Amino acid sequence: MQHTGKEKAWWAGANTLVIAFAIIPVLWILSLSLKDRSTLGDGSVIPKKWSLDNYQEIFKADEFVNAFVNSIIVALVTTAIAIVIGSMAAYALARLEFPGKRLMLGASLAIAMFPLISLVGPIFDVWRRVGLFDTRPGLIIPYLAFSLPLAIYTLSAFFREIPWDLEQAAQVDGATPMQAFRKVIIPLAAPGVFTSAILVFIFSWQEFLLAISLTSTDNARTVPAALAFFTGESQFTQPTGSIAAAAVVVTVPIVIMVLIFQRRIVAGLTAGAVKG
Amino acid sequence: MAEIQFDHVTKRYGDGFEAVKDMNLEIADGEFLILVGPSGCGKSTALRMVAGLEDITDGELRIGGEVVNEKAPKDRDIAMVFQSYALYPHMTVRENMAFPLKLAGVDKGEADRRVTEAAKVLDLEQHLDRKPANLSGGQRQRVAMGRAIVRDPKAFLMDEPLSNLDAKLRVQMRAEVSRLQTSLGTTTVYVTHDQTEAMTLGDRVAVMRAGILQQVDTPKVLYERPANLFVAGFIGSPSMNFFTGHVEGDRLRLPFGDVPLADHHRKALEQEGLRGDIIVGMRPEHFEDAALIGDQESQGVTFDAPIEVTESMGSEIYAYFSYEGGEVASEELQELAADAGAADLPSSGGSQAVARLNPESDVCHGQTTRLWVDASRMHLFHPQDGHALRADGDGAPAAPSGRFAREHEREAQEREPEERPAM
Numbered sequence: 111m112q113h114t115g116k117e118k119a120w121w122a123g124a125n126t127l128v129i130a131f132a133i134i135p136v137l138w139i140l141s142l143s144l145k146d147r148s149t150l151g152d153g154s155v156i157p158k159k160w161s162l163d164n165y166q167e168i169f170k171a172d173e174f175v176n177a178f179v180n181s182i183i184v185a186l187v188t189t190a191i192a193i194v195i196g197s198m199a200a201y202a203l204a205r206l207e208f209p210g211k212r213l214m215l216g217a218s219l220a221i222a223m224f225p226l227i228s229l230v231g232p233i234f235d236v237w238r239r240v241g242l243f244d245t246r247p248g249l250i251i252p253y254l255a256f257s258l259p260l261a262i263y264t265l266s267a268f269f270r271e272i273p274w275d276l277e278q279a280a281q282v283d284g285a286t287p288m289q290a291f292r293k294v295i296i297p298l299a300a301p302g303v304f305t306s307a308i309l310v311f312i313f314s315w316q317e318f319l320l321a322i323s324l325t326s327t328d329n330a331r332t333v334p335a336a337l338a339f340f341t342g343e344s345q346f347t348q349p350t351g352s353i354a355a356a357a358v359v360v361t362v363p364i365v366i367m368v369l370i371f372q373r374r375i376v377a378g379l380t381a382g383a384v385k386g
Numbered sequence: 387m388a389e390i391q392f393d394h395v396t397k398r399y400g401d402g403f404e405a406v407k408d409m410n411l412e413i414a415d416g417e418f419l420i421l422v423g424p425s426g427c428g429k430s431t432a433l434r435m436v437a438g439l440e441d442i443t444d445g446e447l448r449i450g451g452e453v454v455n456e457k458a459p460k461d462r463d464i465a466m467v468f469q470s471y472a473l474y475p476h477m478t479v480r481e482n483m484a485f486p487l488k489l490a491g492v493d494k495g496e497a498d499r500r501v502t503e504a505a506k507v508l509d510l511e512q513h514l515d516r517k518p519a520n521l522s523g524g525q526r527q528r529v530a531m532g533r534a535i536v537r538d539p540k541a542f543l544m545d546e547p548l549s550n551l552d553a554k555l556r557v558q559m560r561a562e563v564s565r566l567q568t569s570l571g572t573t574t575v576y577v578t579h580d581q582t583e584a585m586t587l588g589d590r591v592a593v594m595r596a597g598i599l600q601q602v603d604t605p606k607v608l609y610e611r612p613a614n615l616f617v618a619g620f621i622g623s624p625s626m627n628f629f630t631g632h633v634e635g636d637r638l639r640l641p642f643g644d645v646p647l648a649d650h651h652r653k654a655l656e657q658e659g660l661r662g663d664i665i666v667g668m669r670p671e672h673f674e675d676a677a678l679i680g681d682q683e684s685q686g687v688t689f690d691a692p693i694e695v696t697e698s699m700g701s702e703i704y705a706y707f708s709y710e711g712g713e714v715a716s717e718e719l720q721e722l723a724a725d726a727g728a729a730d731l732p733s734s735g736g737s738q739a740v741a742r743l744n745p746e747s748d749v750c751h752g753q754t755t756r757l758w759v760d761a762s763r764m765h766l767f768h769p770q771d772g773h774a775l776r777a778d779g780d781g782a783p784a785a786p787s788g789r790f791a792r793e794h795e796r797e798a799q800e801r802e803p804e805e806r807p808a809m
């Protein structure tokens with residue numbers, strides 16, 4: 111397709127606008143986190159006095175480091191379980207005919223749509239009773255409940271795209287159904303697996319409502335909740351700088367995740383399987 | 387290597403549709419069997435039942451004498467080439483071909499050796515480290531073949547393996563498949579709906595229609611002694627012309643004239659006790675320009691044919707002519723044709739017929755030409771169920787002597803008594 115110069119300029123303008131809209135708050139936080147305390151409120155984008163004090167401070171505090179560790183463990187475990195169970199469930203939904211299939215898909219979608227806020231109260235009570243309150247599993251379990259349907263949904267869409275023939279070819283070639291799944295289906299669904307993994311990871315990484323309601327100490331408190339408990343040096347100073355620094359730090363894993371997997375999330379991996 | 391037996395095999399799909407009905411077929415060890423029929427007739431279903439990809443509803447399927455109904459595909463030791471090739475896109479050609487070996491636990495050195503060997507046979511050596519996506523259609527097809535032959539399975543199953551290739555490549559690969567099968571000597575079932583493949587590749591051809599096996603025999607017998615209207619119309623290109631004929635004494639009234647009934651025809655009619663309307667099939671090559679037939683005229687009938695279209699192929703001319711008379715009868719034929727499955731055929735019950743003429747003929751479209759047809763070689767079919775009317779043991783009309791022997795060198799041969807068609 112040929113584009114005229116005018117069209118190109120238009121698209122470039124629109125893209126810049128959208129990117130700016132998304133990136134300005136991030137830049138702002140980054141700039142805040144790098145400002146010296148005395149220039150915090152000066153309103154300039156480029157810090158007049160650079161300092162890494164804020165970063166040093168948050169890593170000195172156990173509060174943040176513990177929360178960071180909690181966050182990583184909770185998010186990774188949730189992602190791993192959701193992907194393993196989710197891919198099996200999605201495979202069944204995409205490939206097998208069984209009674210109640212529609213109902214299952216519908217139910218899982220409905221669960222994903224359920225407003226979190228209406229569940230916080232009951233979960234809180236139950237967790238207190240069964241001793242899951244303020245523990246990491248206490249967060250992982252409800253996160254799974256919400257991220258599994260998401261994973262199942264995205265994964266089954268990808269599985270449906272994989273030609274049936276490939277799997278049957280594998281079976282005729284001597285693979286057990288499990289081998290066919292592991293060696294043919296999963297590698298081909300890799301873009302879908304990574305996409306779902308990122309979605310689930312981000313969901314559990316940034317979740318705030320359950321995190322703040324179901325934790326009370328450093329035991330299980332994740333970063334989003336911990337940020338809310340940041341205090342300044344004294345009760346008269348605002349923790350703005352350290353919150354900004356923490357926000358930057360917690361963004362980093364997400365950016366790394368996306369950068370690593372981005373290359374793998376390319377469509378067209380199945381090109382060449384069957385004559386197109 | 388092993389023989390494959392279908393013993394009253396039926397396949398009913400989940401929605402109640404019977405795709406294969408009471409199929410009985412024995413494929414000998416090392417045989418190359420072609421399964422042919424119109425689209426949707428159940429060829430793939432039959433093949434997939436052998437592979438174990440489709441459950442068998444009824445009957446028994448045996449491979450090498452062993453009932454395999456309940457066996458998983460991986461335990462049947464069978465290799466299949468899919469129409470889509472079904473190459474694993476995330477693996478290189480080498481990995482694709484080695485995949486069955488790896489699953490079978492063949493050690494790496496041995497696997498490498500076999501893959502290299504197969505690649506040499508299929509001329510794929512320089513492509514071993516490429517991904518299927520980067521290969522041409524013909525190369526992909528060969529990789530699919532390679533994946534099948536590395537393993538030395540009991541049987542090869544091929545589902546229209548060449549249908550995605552262009553015409554030229556198809557001819558080339560057809561020869562390749564034939565060569566491979568001969569040298570490996572592995573039992574092969576090959577599904578196609580290509581006439582040429584069916585007639586040239588296999589030892590025997592099984593013709594299917596609507597889930598029912600119509601006739602299984604060598605290409606030659608199928609062509610010369612079709613068991614019924616469907617096989618007669620399906621095998622051969624251009625296909626056989628069908629007319630309604632009316633038997634009167636020892637003469638047969640055709641739309642374009644009366645012909646004397648040959649002895650074997652009369653005998654067949656007598657055996658069936660048939661009078662009146664019957665269906666008559668005439669192959670295009672049994673017509674000839676009346677000016678070129680010499681002394682054979684008495685065997686048949688000459689008539690004036692208004693030629694509508696001619697197609698000159700160089701070595702022969704196809705002349706399409708219209709005929710009149712028997713419109714009522716033609717309606718009847720159509721009904722029967724639909725019944726007997728001739729409705730699936732390209733030219734049935736129409737009022738246009740095609741003749742294959744000697745290139746020396748000076749037919750011209752838009753003109754009326756005097757044509758001759760060899761009545762002794764026509765096929766007669768039962769007007770109700772479409773089965774071929776033949777006096778047993780009498781055989782198909784023998785090849786005529788003289789200048790046409792070239793086209794008709796297929797001779798009637800001694801053969802087992804023909805069974806009644808399964809219609």
Ligand SMILES: Nc1ncnc2c1ncn2[C@@H]1O[C@H](COP(=O)(O)OP(=O)(O)OP(=O)(O)O)[C@@H](O)[C@H]1O
Nearest residue numbers: 399400401403405424425426427428429430431432
């Ligand atoms: N999963 C299925 N469920 C129900 N009916 C099916 C199913 N698969 C195939 N059929 C039907 O069974 C019949 C035979 O199908 P099959 O694929 O064996 O045909 P085919 O002879 O291979 O045709 P083609 O030459 O077009 O490949 C068809 O009429 C089809 O509609």
Ligand SMILES: [Mg+2]
Nearest residue numbers: 429430431545
């Ligand atoms: Mg088919």
